[in-house]
Amino acid sequence: MNWEQLAGSLAAILVLAWIARLMKLGESRISDPARACELAEDMLVGFEAKRAIVSEDGGAAIVAGNGTIALLKRHGAQVAVRRLIPPLRVREAIEGVAIDTGERLFGAVTLTGVLVEDVRGLEIGVGSHLRAVPN
Amino acid sequence: MPDLPDPTTLAIPAFVVLVLAEMIAARMRDRSRYCPRDTLTSLALGLGSTVSGVLTGGLFIIIALWIYQFRLFDIGYVWWAFILAFVLDDLAYYWVHRAGHRIRWAWAAHVVHHSSQHYNLSTALRQTWTGFFGLTFIIKLPLFLIGFPPALVAFVGGVNLVYQFWIHTETIGRMPKWVEAVFNTPSHHRVHHATNPRYLDHNYAGVFIVWDKMFGTFTLELDEDRPRYGIVRNLGSFNLIWAATHEWIGIARDVWSAPWGSKFGYIWREPGWSHDGSRETSTMIRARWEAGGTTTGDTSVRSP
Numbered sequence: 001m002n003w004e005q006l007a008g009s010l011a012a013i014l015v016l017a018w019i020a021r022l023m024k025l026g027e028s029r030i031s032d033p034a035r036a037c038e039l040a041e042d043m044l045v046g047f048e049a050k051r052a053i054v055s056e057d058g059g060a061a062i063v064a065g066n067g068t069i070a071l072l073k074r075h076g077a078q079v080a081v082r083r084l085i086p087p088l089r090v091r092e093a094i095e096g097v098a099i100d101t102g103e104r105l106f107g108a109v110t111l112t113g114v115l116v117e118d119v120r121g122l123e124i125g126v127g128s129h130l131r132a133v134p135n
Numbered sequence: 136m137p138d139l140p141d142p143t144t145l146a147i148p149a150f151v152v153l154v155l156a157e158m159i160a161a162r163m164r165d166r167s168r169y170c171p172r173d174t175l176t177s178l179a180l181g182l183g184s185t186v187s188g189v190l191t192g193g194l195f196i197i198i199a200l201w202i203y204q205f206r207l208f209d210i211g212y213v214w215w216a217f218i219l220a221f222v223l224d225d226l227a228y229y230w231v232h233r234a235g236h237r238i239r240w241a242w243a244a245h246v247v248h249h250s251s252q253h254y255n256l257s258t259a260l261r262q263t264w265t266g267f268f269g270l271t272f273i274i275k276l277p278l279f280l281i282g283f284p285p286a287l288v289a290f291v292g293g294v295n296l297v298y299q300f301w302i303h304t305e306t307i308g309r310m311p312k313w314v315e316a317v318f319n320t321p322s323h324h325r326v327h328h329a330t331n332p333r334y335l336d337h338n339y340a341g342v343f344i345v346w347d348k349m350f351g352t353f354t355l356e357l358d359e360d361r362p363r364y365g366i367v368r369n370l371g372s373f374n375l376i377w378a379a380t381h382e383w384i385g386i387a388r389d390v391w392s393a394p395w396g397s398k399f400g401y402i403w404r405e406p407g408w409s410h411d412g413s414r415e416t417s418t419m420i421r422a423r424w425e426a427g428g429t430t431t432g433d434t435s436v437r438s439p
Contacts, residue, residue, distance in 0.1 A: 001141075001144055005147070008147075009147060009185070012147075012178075013175065016151065016155065016174060016178060016257070017171050017175035017178070019155065019158060020174050023158060023159075024162075025162060025168070025171060026170030026171055026172070026173070028167045042363060043330075045415070045423055045424070046423065073371060075369070075371050076252065076253065077168070077173070078167070078253065078364075080369045105370070105371070105377050105381075106370070106372060107371075
């Protein structure tokens with residue numbers, strides 16, 4: 001591979017990504033609590049979903065399970081998940097609540113239109129209690 | 136010595152056109168098959184892989200040429216050597232690939248290719264930057280000892296890679312039965328990229344699926360168990376550097392914190408192995424699923 005091919009490949013990459021954006025590819029959302037439960041059970045070994053709260057924008061959800069909580073976030077057109085052991089680290093955010101995963105690159109997950117109390121209520125169903133983290 | 140072309144470089148324009156065509160198909164059928172950021176990450180990893188291949192390829196050629204001087208036969212560039220080398224290289228690829236999934240050190244290099252949760256033609260180009268350091272190329276070295284010229288092996292290896300491009304798609308369902316019986320196809324390779332327990336660590340083939348049938352790693356794609364793509368613990372990040380290096384960093388952390396007697400286990404054992412049994416390997420996930428579970432995926436349990 002020479003410099004021209006390298007530059008051409010880089011240009012092609014940027015053009016393809018731009019076209020994908022123009023075509024509005026990759027748009028998706030977690031539609032409702034039932035879908036969130038289904039996703040959590042599909043993606044986590046032995047997870048039995050009981051109840052879910054979905055972010056207003058469909059970009060995230062938390063699902064109460066058998067002793068653990070599934071934290072879902074939209075990742076591109078797919079959903080990435082982490083299984084968390086309560087108590088969760090939750091803090092109020094301007095648009096809702098943010099739940100910390102403890103992973104810098106996965107990041108904290110924000111659920112819009114959700115209150116800390118909602119998360120607390122869901123966590124009680126798992127059999128544990130919430131630990132709030134100051135902003 | 137004939138001046139053999141690099142099949143991968145020649146195929147780049149076709150790769151671009153076919154990715155574009157698949158995007159248009161996704162626009163019409165299912166927009167979730169592509170995501171701009173995922174595509175950008177995959178293609179950038181592919182370009183980085185080409186650059187790292189240039190940097191480390193010289194080392195591989197030096198090793199290959201050194202071994203070639205001890206060759207058992209002078210095969211040269213006769214026509215049948217291309218066919219025989221293609222088949223034997225594909226057999227070697229099967230074992231390289233299998234090692235890439237069953238030895239964590241090699242997996243650290245190969246995981247990059249599996250780290251997209253999408254399965255489309257751009258995923259095919261999502262390649263490692265650290266393939267040489269995974270050391271699985273050692274499995275291909277006997278080809279030079281037999282007497283296949285390094286340039287010939289590089290050529291057939293390139294053809295093999297180009298073949299594997301088109302099988303990274305959901306656009307094609309199943310091929311005719313005879314093709315499915317002999318060749319690696321989109322259906323067979325979707326299985327390979329899936330994290331569903333029944334599919335984990337199956338279908339390692341490059342071109343000929345017969346190797347999986349021969350060595351007991353073949354599984355059919357089932358309509359009732361649609362593949363879910365990615366890795367057992369998906370990244371949840373489009374960070375390019377993290378995608379390229381996360382498993383190497385994971386190994387370093389595990390080796391650092393493990394007791395002395397267990398440190399090497401985190402290097403040469405299968406991904407998911409842990410000295411205290413706190414994690415799950417693909418075999419354990421499948422066993423749990425076969426025992427009655429119906430689910431799959433991220434096995435990690437952590438308290439933030």
